[in-house]
Amino acid sequence: MAAPHTYQTRAIVIKQSKIGEADRIVTIYTPGLGKLTAIAKGACRPGSKLGGNVAPLTYSSMMLAKGRNLDIITQGQTIDAFPALKNDLWHMACALYTLELVDSSTLENSENGPLFDLLLNTLRRLCQSENDRTVVRYFELHLLQHLGYRPQLRRCANCDSPLNPVINFFSYGQGGILCPHCNRRETTPRPLSVDALKVLRLWQGCDYATASRVKIGSKLSLELKQVMQGYIRHLLQGEVKSMTWLEELEKKSVDNSCGTD
Numbered sequence: 001m002a003a004p005h006t007y008q009t010r011a012i013v014i015k016q017s018k019i020g021e022a023d024r025i026v027t028i029y030t031p032g033l034g035k036l037t038a039i040a041k042g043a044c045r046p047g048s049k050l051g052g053n054v055a056p057l058t059y060s061s062m063m064l065a066k067g068r069n070l071d072i073i074t075q076g077q078t079i080d081a082f083p084a085l086k087n088d089l090w091h092m093a094c095a096l097y098t099l100e101l102v103d104s105s106t107l108e109n110s111e112n113g114p115l116f117d118l119l120l121n122t123l124r125r126l127c128q129s130e131n132d133r134t135v136v137r138y139f140e141l142h143l144l145q146h147l148g149y150r151p152q153l154r155r156c157a158n159c160d161s162p163l164n165p166v167i168n169f170f171s172y173g174q175g176g177i178l179c180p181h182c183n184r185r186e187t188t189p190r191p192l193s194v195d196a197l198k199v200l201r202l203w204q205g206c207d208y209a210t211a212s213r214v215k216i217g218s219k220l221s222l223e224l225k226q227v228m229q230g231y232i233r234h235l236l237q238g239e240v241k242s243m244t245w246l247e248e249l250e251k252k253s254v255d256n257s258c259g260t261d
């Protein structure tokens with residue numbers, strides 16, 4: 001039987017760029033087909049029925065037609081446009097960061113249903129939650145898990161001995177924690193406090209509702225951010241543009257709060 005010429009899917013729009021006068025190339029993430037690049041014809045024309053449904057940071061139901069090279073989005077219906085994210089610069093930056101990580105860590109046509117669910121749930125949590133740093137850290141840790149880079153947090157990643165409640169070390173190269181003895185051979189040691197290791201272990205194995213109940217002070221929050229983003233940068237081996245943007249926004253908010261003291 002010949003493959004169907006059209007198919008329907010739910011999709012989160014990751015990014016788009018203009019092509020020609022009126023068309024757009026759109027990168028979407030879907031539950032059953034993973035990441036796809038498709039064409040939205042006429043999406044830039046005023047009054048186009050497709051336009052808003054294929055805008056970045058939109059969750060839509062789409063009909064696509066098989067194309068010779070790229071598939072063509074023929075219809076779209078927005079399920080959620082996440083207005084709460086688009087109305088707040090910091091939350092939008094967090095959301096674009098999650099989209100960029102999914103985009104740069106996945107290949108086209110590689111199905112990963114749990115990753116789709118994680119991304120969608122993360123965007124919904126960012127709309128509702130005040131606890132956005134926990135939302136983002138939980139996303140990073142579980143993204144790594146769904147991609148096969150679950151960090152080894154229970155035993156030393158080098159000698160396999162149980163880890164003691166002392167300062168241990170995160171080895172990006174070995175993808176897990178090193179005991180103080182094994183860390184001596186590391187060229188770029190990244191110390192990890194007992195509390196940070198406890199939180200990462202808990203978050204790795206629990207649902208988000210449980211993760212969100214952990215109270216995280218600002219020093220621990222900074223440590224968790226640095227270790228997770230360091231590991232992600234190491235794995236992606238490149239700059240994550242929205243990570244830099246988040247850093248700048250955070251720095252500005254610190255400067256502003258210092259200025260009002």
Ligand SMILES: [Zn+2]
Nearest residue numbers: 156159179182
């Ligand atoms: Zn060891």
